[in-house]
Amino acid sequence: MTDLAWINAAMIAARPQAVGALLRYFRDLDQAEEAFQEACLRALKSWPENGPPRDPTAWLILVGRNAALDGVRRRSRDAALPDEDLLSDLDDVEAPLAERLDESHYRDDVLRLLFVCCHPQLPDTQQIALALRIVSGLSVKQIARAFLVSETAMEQRITRAKGRIAKAEVPFEAPGPVERSERLAAVAAMIYLVFNEGYSAGEGEARAQLCGEAIRLVRLLLRLFPTEPEIMGLTSLMLLQHARADARFDAQGEIVLLEDQDRSAWDGKLIAEGLALIDKAIRHLAPGAYQIQAAIAALHARAARFEDTDWRGIERLYGALERHQPSPVVTLNRAAALAKVDGPEAALAMIEPLADRLAGYFYFHGARGALLLQMGREREARICFDQAIALAGSAAEANHIRQHLDRLEKDFSSPVSAKVAAARP
Amino acid sequence: MLYTLLCYHDEDVVWSWTKDQDEAVMSKIHVVRDRLTKEGKLGPSLRLLPTTAATTLRKTAGDPLVIDGPFAETKEQLLGFYVLDVADLEEALAIARELHVANPGATYEVRPVALYFGDEREAASA
Numbered sequence: 001m002t003d004l005a006w007i008n009a010a011m012i013a014a015r016p017q018a019v020g021a022l023l024r025y026f027r028d029l030d031q032a033e034e035a036f037q038e039a040c041l042r043a044l045k046s047w048p049e050n051g052p053p054r055d056p057t058a059w060l061i062l063v064g065r066n067a068a069l070d071g072v073r074r075r076s077r078d079a080a081l082p083d084e085d086l087l088s089d090l091d092d093v094e095a096p097l098a099e100r101l102d103e104s105h106y107r108d109d110v111l112r113l114l115f116v117c118c119h120p121q122l123p124d125t126q127q128i129a130l131a132l133r134i135v136s137g138l139s140v141k142q143i144a145r146a147f148l149v150s151e152t153a154m155e156q157r158i159t160r161a162k163g164r165i166a167k168a169e170v171p172f173e174a175p176g177p178v179e180r181s182e183r184l185a186a187v188a189a190m191i192y193l194v195f196n197e198g199y200s201a202g203e204g205e206a207r208a209q210l211c212g213e214a215i216r217l218v219r220l221l222l223r224l225f226p227t228e229p230e231i232m233g234l235t236s237l238m239l240l241q242h243a244r245a246d247a248r249f250d251a252q253g254e255i256v257l258l259e260d261q262d263r264s265a266w267d268g269k270l271i272a273e274g275l276a277l278i279d280k281a282i283r284h285l286a287p288g289a290y291q292i293q294a295a296i297a298a299l300h301a302r303a304a305r306f307e308d309t310d311w312r313g314i315e316r317l318y319g320a321l322e323r324h325q326p327s328p329v330v331t332l333n334r335a336a337a338l339a340k341v342d343g344p345e346a347a348l349a350m351i352e353p354l355a356d357r358l359a360g361y362f363y364f365h366g367a368r369g370a371l372l373l374q375m376g377r378e379r380e381a382r383i384c385f386d387q388a389i390a391l392a393g394s395a396a397e398a399n400h401i402r403q404h405l406d407r408l409e410k411d412f413s414s415p416v417s418a419k420v421a422a423a424r425p
Numbered sequence: 426m427l428y429t430l431l432c433y434h435d436e437d438v439v440w441s442w443t444k445d446q447d448e449a450v451m452s453k454i455h456v457v458r459d460r461l462t463k464e465g466k467l468g469p470s471l472r473l474l475p476t477t478a479a480t481t482l483r484k485t486a487g488d489p490l491v492i493d494g495p496f497a498e499t500k501e502q503l504l505g506f507y508v509l510d511v512a513d514l515e516e517a518l519a520i521a522r523e524l525h526v527a528n529p530g531a532t533y534e535v536r537p538v539a540l541y542f543g544d545e546r547e548a549a550s551a
Contacts, residue, residue: 013435226494227494
């Protein structure tokens with residue numbers, strides 16, 4: 001890495017803690033952000049000349065705080081400007097400051113910052129925008145591109161969120177244990193939403209980078225709560241899903257299903273970490289929805305080939321997930337696993353009762369069509385696939401179903417399929 | 426003489442690297458590794474997953490306790506190590522300097538090896 005790349009990486013890594021500490025001083029998001037930005041500007045000037053400080057985060061906090069205080073003094077004109085040289089020579093104060101940060105404030109500062117972004121009075125969209133802006137440090141332009149809205153609209157969304165927080169008079173003290181666990185769940189949910197935004201994007205879309213940002217955020221959360229099994233579970237889930245990123249699309253940008261993916265293109269390092277975390281989490285004997293989903297992803301990751309997948313285990317885990325988090329979508333996934341072990345008839349019987357609730361759900365029609373096709377009921381399958389295409393959320397999704405239909409066309413004209421059709425009454 | 430180079434780094438920084446940044450560091454490190462390999466100086470080396478993925482078995486008055494972690498409140502965590510077969514400390518330090526250029530955020534502890542057991546898996550299968 002070049003000096004500049006290293007400095008940039010250090011500033012990105014320092015950001016949550018530094019902005020969190022500056023928020024503690026100033027109790028104002030805008031002021032904390034401005035102070036951090038000012039500190040980064042000074043770092044770009046000072047670090048290449050003087051070498052990187054021993055503790056970049058502590059440096060940025062101290063310089064940011066001093067710079068902001070200078071600004072206040074300058075505006076009030078009641079004090080002379082401090083000597084710029086004093087700011088770049090911090091070695092003496094840096095060490096004790098860094099230790100204080102480590103011991104007491106690190107956790108609370110970062111946590112406060114995350115809690116502020118996930119304030120219960122903010123709708124999801126504002127929570128996500130605020131977290132990406134304040135904690136991750138993405139520019140408004142980057143966030144706007146990821147969510148396919150104009151920069152002005154995103155700027156307004158973030159300003160509105162900050163306005164609500166200012167009005168809500170968010171307490172800056174560390175929250176108590178009950179509030180902490182409630183809001184921890186909100187932070188985890190926000191991070192998973194960010195991840196899913198990225199995961200549902202097509203290849204090469206700006207949105208896809210959100211997966212990486214979400215993983216950085218969840219790592220941060222796991223460092224704050226290293227013994228919380230659900231946070232281990234969420235981290236594991238995201239790592240295992242993201243490990244497949246390079247195999248999920250073909251050269252034309254079309255979705256490649258799990259069964260057709262080139263497993264050698266999966267990221268072994270992410271899988272190793274994901275598996276290690278879910279193993280650790282399970283030892284706590286406190287299952288939760290994230291852990292169960294991670295355990296399912298782990299069974300996929302552990303199968304060297306698609307044929308080796310432990311579908312019985314996956315079906316059971318989806319059964320457990322139904323109890324923790326009942327949802328027709330979970331049942332639909334359970335049915336897909338059931339089809340592998342007990343056949344399409346059993347799976348179809350499991351999903352038929354969901355028809356009303358999932359009538360508007362793309363995957364329901366796609367999955368139902370696939371089951372019908374397996375049972376040789378082509379005409380009904382075709383109707384399902386048509387419905388799925390009408391509901392597809394992206395071009396890639398629609399194309400994927402069209403492949404089914406194309407295959408159906410070919411099979412109908414092939415002799416094998418004609419035989420199957422003839423055998424049916 | 427066998428030395429171990431223990432590489433310490435701030436985990437928050439390393440695991441914030443983008444894939445490109447990570448690959449850029451690794452490719453510079455590989456240049457050094459390749460040369461050491463050719464010179465017959467490089468023993469086993471590895472990179473560790475973050476401490477959040479670690480579990481610790483710790484002594485207690487009774488049965489040992491299994492806990493999550495380590496989570497010592499230190500700025501830098503063990504990121505990986507190299508075993509080097511070199512003439513002396515100076516040579517080990519020179520290699521540490523080279524690796525430091527490839528990965529400027531890291532700290533290297535040069536620690537002499539007392540006992541060395543190689544990878545015994547091949548012996549087991551033979």
